[in-house]
Amino acid sequence: MSLPDALRDQASHCKALGSPFMARLLLLLADRLNPDAPLTQRLFSWRGDLSPHGDSVPLRLAGALHAHVLRAPDSELARAYPPHEVSNEKLWGAINQTLSAEAEFLDAFLNSPPQTNEVRRSAAALPAALVVADHFGLPLTLSELGASAGLNLTFDRYAVQIGGQSYGALDPALTLTPDWTGPPPPAVPLTVIDRRGVDLNPLTAPEDAQRLRAYLWADQPERRVLTNAALALPRPQIDRADAADWLEERLSQIHTGSTHFLFHTIAWQYFPDAVQARCETAIQAAADHATPDAPLAWFSMESDNGAGGEGAKLTLRLWPGALVLDLGRADFHGRWINWS
Numbered sequence: 001m002s003l004p005d006a007l008r009d010q011a012s013h014c015k016a017l018g019s020p021f022m023a024r025l026l027l028l029l030a031d032r033l034n035p036d037a038p039l040t041q042r043l044f045s046w047r048g049d050l051s052p053h054g055d056s057v058p059l060r061l062a063g064a065l066h067a068h069v070l071r072a073p074d075s076e077l078a079r080a081y082p083p084h085e086v087s088n089e090k091l092w093g094a095i096n097q098t099l100s101a102e103a104e105f106l107d108a109f110l111n112s113p114p115q116t117n118e119v120r121r122s123a124a125a126l127p128a129a130l131v132v133a134d135h136f137g138l139p140l141t142l143s144e145l146g147a148s149a150g151l152n153l154t155f156d157r158y159a160v161q162i163g164g165q166s167y168g169a170l171d172p173a174l175t176l177t178p179d180w181t182g183p184p185p186p187a188v189p190l191t192v193i194d195r196r197g198v199d200l201n202p203l204t205a206p207e208d209a210q211r212l213r214a215y216l217w218a219d220q221p222e223r224r225v226l227t228n229a230a231l232a233l234p235r236p237q238i239d240r241a242d243a244a245d246w247l248e249e250r251l252s253q254i255h256t257g258s259t260h261f262l263f264h265t266i267a268w269q270y271f272p273d274a275v276q277a278r279c280e281t282a283i284q285a286a287a288d289h290a291t292p293d294a295p296l297a298w299f300s301m302e303s304d305n306g307a308g309g310e311g312a313k314l315t316l317r318l319w320p321g322a323l324v325l326d327l328g329r330a331d332f333h334g335r336w337i338n339w340s
Contacts, residue, residue, distance in 0.1 A: 003043055003057065004030040006050035010058035014217065017333055021082055021219035025065075026058055028092050039103040042110070053269060053305065056114050059215070064109035065095065067214035068102050082219040109214075112201050113270055116215040117148035119226045120334030121265040121301060122155035123176040126168050127185035127339065128299040128316050128327060129155065132259055134186035135318060136295045139193045141255040145247065145279070146267025147197025149204055149212055150238045151230040156192045158230075160185075174229040182328060182339035193258055195236045198246040202238035223333075243271055244278035251286040256294045260286075265301040266312065266332060290319035301330055311336070 001009070007030035014022035035044040043057065050057040069078045080086045080094040099106065129140060144153050159172035162180045166172075167187060203212055209231055216223045239246055251260075262283065268276065283298055290296040298317040307313075314327035328340040 001049070001051050003033070003046065003050060006052075007033075007058045010052055010056075010062075013052055017331070018335070019217040019219055022062060022217045024088070025062060025091070025095075028088060028095065029058075029061065032092055032096075037100065037103065039099060039107050042107065053303065057110075059114040060110045060112075061106075063114060063211075063215045064106040065098060066216075066218055067109055067211065068098055068105060069218070070210055070214055114215055115148040115199075115201070115203055115212065117151045117203070117212055117227075118223070118266075118333050119151050119158075119174070119230045120176055120178070120223070121330075122152050122158050123160050123178040123334040124301050124314055124327075124330040124337055125152055125263055125265060125299065126155045126158060126160050126176075126190075127337070128263070128314065129190060129261055130167060130185040130188055131316060131325070131327070132261055132297040132299075132318070133190050134188045136259045136292075136297075138257065138259045138293075138295070139191035140261045141258045142192055142195040143247075143250050143260065143262045144195075144197035145243045145262070145264040146270065147199050147236075147238045148202065149208060149231070150197050150202075150236040151212075151227065152265060153195050153197050153236040153238075154230065154233050156190050157233055173233055174226055176226075176334065178331075178334055179336040180339060181337070185339070194255070196250070197236060197238045198241050198243055198250075199238055200240070200242065202240050204235055204238050242275065244275045244282065247279050248282045251282050254289075254294050259295045259297055261297045261299065263299040263301075266303065268300065268302045287317075287319040287322070292320065295319060303332070309338075311338075
């Protein structure tokens with residue numbers, strides 16, 4: 001896939017996800033960007049999969065531009081971003097000027113894959129955890145792969161509003177309101193006794209909060225409100241490590257008296273094939289040793305390239321018993337949940 005094609009593909013996804021500004025921005029880049037400078041040459045000659053299913057180069061570039069807007073609110077580019085409304089010519093002029101003047105900053109930002117740490121994905125993880133709590137009747141030990149800043153590792157502090165009823169925390173730090181279809185999750189208490197995550201580049205330092213905000217689309221201020229509420233909570237421990245190395249060690253520990261709830265949301269696709277294979281081997285080894293007083297649950301919210309419909313597939317695996325539950329599908333940003 002060429003860079004213009006990847007930009008147009010991402011633009012269609014952004015439009016479907018309710019961001020007309022991002023769609024417009026990416027289409028402008030697709031139509032007008034040229035490999036006439038070291039920064040843009042790097043983008044056009046990118047090695048690997050540029051698409052949303054691979055390295056997500058369009059989101060890296062859009063995140064870099066938004067990061068500049070956030071750090072320079074009086075810049076020409078900031079004055080062309082929402083809530084301001086400008087012509088395509090003025091927006092492109094500001095983008096072009098920024099690509100030249102801020103090339104070093106933008107180039108460094110491109111080095112890491114997108115880390116949106118979308119809080120609304122907890123609208124799927126929290127109900128899945130309620131299913132697990134109801135099934136095994138034990139408190140949870142949480143482990144998250146690709147945890148970024150750990151904003152979804154504190155989902156037990158959130159609530160999900162479904163059909164006029166609140167599920168999750170009694171005094172939530174934030175409330176998620178997805179468009180929900182299907183039966184509600186179990187209305188059971190949820191207790192977390194331990195939580196920990198892993199990421200190759202954990203965003204846990206105070207200055208990392210701005211990088212997280214850079215990946216929030218400028219015309220969706222409601223996402224910024226939720227992210228800020230999550231950032232205000234005490235941060236869980238996120239280890240900087242390879243996911244497979246970390247998981248092998250984490251799963252070697254027996255958590256008697258709690259269910260080990262392993263989960264990941266829109267992260268698996270970024271793991272190399274070898275890492276995925278090692279993770280699956282480690283999970284199966286732990287599953288083989290799961291017992292009723294130390295069970296294992298594996299929840300995933302991941303793209304299946306639309307094989308089962310729109311959005312991401314929700315799958316829950318439980319041991320002992322080797323149960324595989326199809327929980328339905330969810331919008332990639334958690335705006336809607338089709339629960340089964």
